Amino acid sequence: MKTLISKEAPYFKANAVLNGKDIVNDFTIQQYKGKKYVILFFYPKDFTFVCPTEIYAFQNILPSFEKRNTQIVAVSTDTEYSHWTWLQMPKKNGGIHGVTYPIVSDINKTISYNYGVLSGFWNCDCNNNSVKIEGKGELVAYRGLFLIDKKGIIRHILINDLPLGRNVKESIRMIDALQTFEKKGEVCPANWNIGEKTMKANHEGIIDYLSS
Template sequence: MFGIFFPAEGGGAPTPVTVDEYTSVQCIDAGTYTNISSEGNPVSSTETYHQPVQRHHPIVAPQPQVELTTKAIVSRQAPPWKATAIVNGHVTRLDLADYRGRYLILFFYPQDFNRVCASEINALSDRVAEFRMAQTEIVACSVDSHLSHLAWGKLSRQDGGVGNPKIPLLADPTHSIAKDYGVLLPDKGHSLRATYIIDKRGILRAMNMYDTVIGRGIDELLRTIKALLYSDETEEAVPADWSPSHQGQ
């Protein structure tokens, strides 16, 4: 039976009390504590009692996983879209079907008023004539509104704008186009940098995705277009590092 020991009155040896005899609550002075012995032997102590330190570990809620889905599959019809765009400084409506008969580059970028995005749009705008000579149009798209596109287009390049670009800026504020093409980052609220090449029949022929910190190379994009056109015309496959100068080899 367990024994409970209390200091004796007058400072003598502790007095053992059995559980049966213990019928009332008794106080213990702050300098000592009670020992409970399973052997029934009187044991006393004058060690200082230390309050246990409670450590609280914060509970971190698990972060939801971001699931990216896409309707865009190479060699199949590109997901259709209709949306408002800024073309030559004017608000208009664009439809993917309007580009049948020519190649189209759908050029996703994260957001307006971004330094890297501005560098890409300006680089494309400067070389748009080369793409049109290759039977190709370019449409740039972000999740910004058409009003944001309009303001960005009016801002000079020196001030971080795109200075009335020569390519349309497609508005996707509902994120529907970005979702269909699998480029939306829901936790960020904008898209990846992504490039989709759609051929004359509306078939998706190529796509590339990049992290938001990396600007894209215009030379490689133009080379890819010319390689696809060459393959369409000759029905031949194109080897690594092919360039238009390799035609006929």
Template sequence: MLKISEVCCEDEYDSMKNYEKTPVLMKRAPFWSGAAVQNAKLVNISMKDFINKYMVLIFYPYDFTIVCPSELIQFSDRFEEFQDLDSELIAVSTDSQYTHLAWTTTPRQNGGLGGMNIPILSDKNHRISKRYGVLDEELGVPHKAIFIIDNKQILRHVSTSDMAISRSVDEVLRVIKACQFVDKYGNVCPMRSPCDDDTCESKNTKDND
């Protein structure tokens, strides 16, 4: 089990060079912390709050837009499926925590998010977006990106996309299941849905032979 003392800290990351490049897979994920909105309240959260859990960082460009809310609402509405996998979702943009608060307290029929089940982190100083290599310097906003970090805070999956392209909740769940399958059984995850009954039974049988 990972200890808090083993988590990369702010000072350690500030001393590193070239952290504006996309982080390297299978290495320790860049540390992050900041002000956020959670359960309609302003809070401070950090990577250390999610120790020994899988984390999904969902970078998006703007609050109060058409595409971003539909994606975030889908992730929020299905948060229990992620919790069943011992995983947590954190949305991130360069809007302030106050803008996040206004967005989450605006009813959905009026263009807001309404009640959300996941925290929304403010990266107003662009530090997190730079560390994860997703900041559009000209616009001052992050590209759409998904980072999956495992329970040892190792970066396991990265996907970035054009701002106009939507993202799939099912695909993110599939990748987490695949990572956890590999964590448990090692080697390469089958192409089929990870850890379905046939796959797991087959693997267990081989292990017991």
């Protein structure tokens, strides 16, 4: 499997719901290039159980992302109308009312496929000059997450299987690590958090711990 790390984030233009209510048909993350970092995360389905816990987890700490000049964008293979309906439902009824960041429709499965998070696969049966294409397994998105820098380059990837909810706060730590590296040219060791010591190689190739 080829990795997208250090490569330009695959382009897409798709239908999406903005601000929890506005449907648009030309949403693209390229609008943030040169301006903001992006956390692009995929989830399997609307109207499910684990997915709203993740969606609200991002919303609950949205100010922390905004403080770091980072835009949150969600994607699933549902339609924009499914997203919109779910966004109108109160949380107590299983909805995600109150979520304000963009939620993108990947109804054609192409975004999930290009980012390497589409579960299942297509099977092509070619026989007697005819072609039969069918899906094997459920063609929904795994719980993928991509940290994209202001140049549009993917710097961090996390992909969970469908039953495994992700740790949203880890996204904050990774943004802090990336921004610290960009600012100081110093790298961040295991379990590093903002304010802790960073690392830098000296002329002899020895790693020194520095005060952040």
